[in-house]
Amino acid sequence: MSDKLKSLINDLGKNPGLQQAFKTDRDSIFDQYQLSEDDRELLRQEDTEGIRRKLGDDESPISTNSIVHKAE
Numbered sequence: 001m002s003d004k005l006k007s008l009i010n011d012l013g014k015n016p017g018l019q020q021a022f023k024t025d026r027d028s029i030f031d032q033y034q035l036s037e038d039d040r041e042l043l044r045q046e047d048t049e050g051i052r053r054k055l056g057d058d059e060s061p062i063s064t065n066s067i068v069h070k071a072e
Contacts, residue, residue, distance in 0.1 A: 002054050005039040009051070 008029070011018050022029050030040045042050045 002036065002039050004033050004035055005042075005051070006055055008033045008035065009055070 012022060018029070026043065027040075030043070035043075039054065041047075042054060
């Protein structure tokens with residue numbers, strides 16, 4: 001499991017300021033959370049299934065966290 005990825009996903013679910021920053025400058029957020037390149041790529045690809053597998057939890061917050069998906 002990636003604790004840093006899990007921390008980011010949890011924080012995105014409850015922090016509107018972080019959500020906005022994630023929409024506009026993901027790389028800065030990736031750096032702030034010190035994500036591995038694998039974790040960054042999962043988020044760039046919006047691979048929710050891969051993120052769930054990485055977190056080791058099919059019921060992870062990513063299932064309801066739409067911020068991971070590109071803003072339309």
